[in-house]
Each structure stands twice: as C-alpha cells, then as structure tokens.
Amino acid sequence: MSEGKSYQDLLVWQKAVTLTSDVYKTTGFFLDEEKFSLTQQIKRSAVSVPSNIAEGWGRNTDRSFGHFLSIAKGSLYELQTQLIIANRLDYINEQTLNELDSKIVEISKMTSSLMKKLN
Template identity: 40%
Template structure:
C-alpha cells in the first residue's frame, strides 16, 4: 500500500482542486448547480480516486482507481473548454490550466504504467 499524501500525483491534484474552486467562484450564479458544480466535483474526484486506490490490496486494483482518476481529468479538461467557450475564463487562464491538466493526465498515465509493470 502507498501513502497517498506522499505521492506527487496526489499533491499536484490537490493544487488543481484549489484552482478549480478559485476559478469557478467567478462563474455566473446560474452555473452554481451546473458547470461550477461539475468542474469542482471532477477536480475533487481526481485526487480522491488516487487516495482510494492506495488502500487497495493489489497494484491491479490501484490501477483501476488511477483509470477513474484519469477519466475525471479528461472530463475536467472538457469542462475547462466549455468555461472558456462561454467566456467564463480568460484565454491566458485557459491556456495555463489546459497545460496543467495535460501534465496531470501524463503523470497519471505514467504512474499507472509503472504500477502495472511492477
């Protein structure tokens, strides 16, 4: 078993959660139960699946939770695109966050591959 708090992939994801909450606070009020909620739930799901996976008894089970985490990362990326298309965030912020989420996706994929190889 792994200590999720010591995993770099978990810590980086926690920073994304904070960033997601920060940007969604600026969204229009009518998005409270729409895009705002969905983005934040996805952002939280990414590190949550990583931490839950660390409790599993095998690397195979842990890899399944990493797969869910990766899915949430791609879902969050789509929602980021929606937010940008609706002019809820600036192009600069969009580019910054798009780069971060792509790095996160690569980190999860790489960690999952290493885990499955061991």
C-alpha cells in the first residue's frame, strides 16, 4: 500500500465502480418479477467488488488488503456466473454478456496482479 494515496486512485477500484454502474443499468431492464431475486443478487455481487477493495485498503495492512482483494475476486466470479444465468434466461443478450464479462476478466486480472504485488 502506498502512503498518501487513496483507494479511489486505484485503477482497479475505478474500473470496478464502472462495472457496478453498468450492471445496475443493465438490470434495470429485467422483468419486474425478477426485481427481488436474481437482479438483487447480481447487484449485491457487483457492488461487493469495489466495496471490498475500499474496505481492504482501509484496513491499512497488506495482509488485510490482500484478504479483501480475494473476497472481491470471489464476488467477480459470482457476478460472472449470475450474468451467465441471466443470459440463459434471456434477460440479457450475448453482446451485453460479453461486454460485462470482458470487464470482469480485466478486473479479475488486475486484482490478481495487485494481490501478487502485496505478497
């Protein structure tokens, strides 16, 4: 962790916030009966990613930060799975799935890289 910087300066956090915004916009088009099941689970997974990056940063130790980055990475895989399910249920099309998935993969790689730097 670098002194004087904020978690908001981390590119991975910025990209995770953008992904979360994209997910919220996408789920706004889901069927009304989905608003309180898969939609909410997708939103929780998405918002968990930048939230855990921020929380880990706030713990002020590399070990804690690494732990929360690991949680964020798990949330990315959870989100990825839920979006695949949404696609199979025809809530999102293949293009939207691919666009969101490419962001997930990029953030996952960035998270892994950051975790390696901490070790």
